Amino acid sequence: MRFFIAALFLYVLLSSTAAYDxxxxxxxxxxxxxxxxxxxxxxxxxxxxxxxxxxxxxxxxxxxxxxxxxxxxxxxxxxxxxxxxxxxxxxxxxxxxxxxxxxxxxxxxxxxxxxxxxxxxxxxxxxxxxxxxxxxxxxxxxxxxxxxxxxxxxxxxxxxxxxxxxxxxxxxxxxxxxxxxxxxxxxxxxxxxxxxxxxxxxxxxxxxxARKHPSCCVSFSSFYNETITSCPSCACGCENKHKCIKPESKLLSVVGVNTPRKDNTPLLQCTHHMCPVRVHWHVKVNYKDYWRAKIAITNFNYRLNYTQWTLVVQHPNLNNVTQVFSFDYKPLVPYGSINDTGMFYGMKFYNDLLMEAGQFGNVQSEVLLQKDKDTFTFKEGWAFPRKVYFNGEECMLPPPESYPFLPNSAPQSRAFLTTFIFCVAFVFLTMM
The missing domain is CATH 2.60.40.290 (Immunoglobulin-like)
Known part of the structure; x- marks a missing residue:
């Protein structure tokens, strides 16, 4: 009886909170x-x-x-x-x-x-x-x-x-x-x-x-580390992995292969993550007062175009977005004061349609952010998003320990030391 009451309480709790975003x-x-x-x-x-x-x-x-x-x-x-x-x-x-x-x-x-x-x-x-x-x-x-x-x-x-x-x-x-x-x-x-x-x-x-698995995943990379953090394996479930299609498959030339089914059954490209959509966040450039990230969204579903797609990112530095290239952008302030969430979406008649998997099945942009001197850092994966949503669905992020972290010896210090030695040697040679 106690088990039944506990299970009922858990069900009610999940039902009441599952819809809260x-x-x-x-x-x-x-x-x-x-x-x-x-x-x-x-x-x-x-x-x-x-x-x-x-x-x-x-x-x-x-x-x-x-x-x-x-x-x-x-x-x-x-x-x-x-x-x-x-x-x-x-x-x-x-x-x-x-x-x-x-x-x-x-x-x-x-x-x-x-x-x-x-x-x-x-x-x-x-x-x-x-x-x-x-x-x-x-x-x-x-x-x-x-x-x-x-x-x-x-x-x-x-x-x-x-x-x-x-x-x-x-x-x-x-x-x-x-x-x-x-x-x-x-x-x-x-x-x-x-x-x-x-x-x-x-x-x-x-x-x-809506579903037992996520419908999208996130991968990371950066200019300061050669490591590329891929989407987790089977991030969106691997039950249908035997039905996926390789990019070079002859089946893709069959007439009607891109036609959506009434039950919305996807036809996915074979990947290790088996997600219909992947979002890639690349930390691209570090300036004195700014830094730049590149965002790429790839569709792996051969049967679906995403119209009026949206991408929501939660990151502490989104309160200082300076410029967004080739996407529209709108800040979201869910709690009235914490401005750490923003929505990216396609420009009308330009890239608001994410095509099905294939050559044109991706859209990308870059975002320029001003550094907040009190909080900005590249250490411990700070430059990567905390949450990512595509079309309102929360995407699976890689585990934090796999993020591309800064090398143990900071490259800024090594570069400064090299420059200092070069300058001293140049001055010494000119005096001889």
Whole structure:
């Protein structure tokens, strides 16, 4: 009995903390349901999905939203989205509902649908940008007409058991909660209107629930040491190592090899780490008042392009970023005062697309940082990141003891001594 209670406590503890991200403590996806008007047997509502996660976005094939109706509701019509199944609507004659399922599943429409099927912030193929990267593109919305639902605030019952997939597992949604009604501006922006009823659902992401292995790893190198610290072996799991493809394999010339699968099964290049993505951090140059690091991101998945990718790095010297070359950069301050975290992402229409594995499957940049005289050092691996995230997933770092440390005899002292001896010898020879 004691073991059962302890196991239950541990499960609850893990479930409650797994979704908490210390670098994005307030990150979530909020689904807002606004009833705009009543109909003879229900209501018309606008459903808005806001991605408030700073650096985690939903990429193609996009989000999938589901719930369970509280009563016997049906969906008469939808604008800006559609359900994946209609369900059994045999009891209806004449006017057939869009969906009669007790548990409907809704997906976004693809870009380019006819104008009469579009709604504001719809039709992006379910792709949602991270709020910290592109707030305008972090919103998705659709309109739904619900029947057999009640026609007053007292008779309408909130849906239950909300689920969000985006495009895989990992999101956990809380219960719907009634909140103060949303205010809207009329199209001429001269008058405010108010929703008749509003409820919110908050969904949070957990990498622990999404997958049992990391999806990226980190390697290190430096100008002061010939050692290259590789990603840990089997950093992303080696269960599928027998299915990987070598770069010179003839299979890569087969038509359709780069086409993504519906279940998102990767086709990985054979590596010792077996990760879809590797991030390499190279300490490149040491100046008097500055130092420079090079960042390279490599895609080892032959079936996936990473659109609107993000890279988050935690490092104590990111409070003094001077210049970032060929990436966009935004500091993240998760605790309001400690400025040690930043987000790198691709420039629009230039390198915001990380191509599938192969010749063009990498992007790279350099960052110039000003030295903080009180804390700066190259000793004990200080110049390397503390945490690295790619597309919102925490990457596996090498063990600290393997970092490229400074040589035992500091090269600065040896160089100074050599220069001093040379100068003394030069002066002595000129005096002879």
């Amino acid at each position: 210390p670098l994005d403590p307030n990150g979530n996806i909020t689904i807002k349901w606004d009833i705009m008007s009543w109909t003879p047997d229900g209501y018309v509502a606008v459903v808005t999905m806001n991605n408030f996660q700073m650096f985690r976005h939903i990429m193609s094939p996009g989000w999938t939203l589901g719930w369970t109706w509280a009563k016997k509701e049906v969906i008469w019509t939808m604008v800006g989205s559609q359900t994946t199944e209609q369900g059994d609507c045999s009891k209806f004659k004449g006017n057939i509902p869009h969906c009669c399922k007790k548990t409907p599943t809704v997906v976004d429409l693809l870009p380019g649908v006819p104008y009469n099927q579009q709604f504001s912030n719809c039709c992006k193929g379910g792709v949602l940008a991270a709020w910290g990267q592109d707030p305008v593109a972090s919103v998705s919305a659709f309109q739904v007409s619900v029947g057999q639902a009640g026609t007053t605030n007292k008779t309408v019952k909130l849906p239950k058991n909300f689920t969000l997939l985006g495009p895989g597992p990992g999101y956990t949604c809380g219960p719907a909660k009634i909140v103060p009604s949303t205010n809207f501006l009329t199209p001429d922006r001269r008058r405010k209107t108010q929703a008749l009823m509003t409820w919110n659902v908050t969904c949070t992401y957990s990498q622990f629930l």
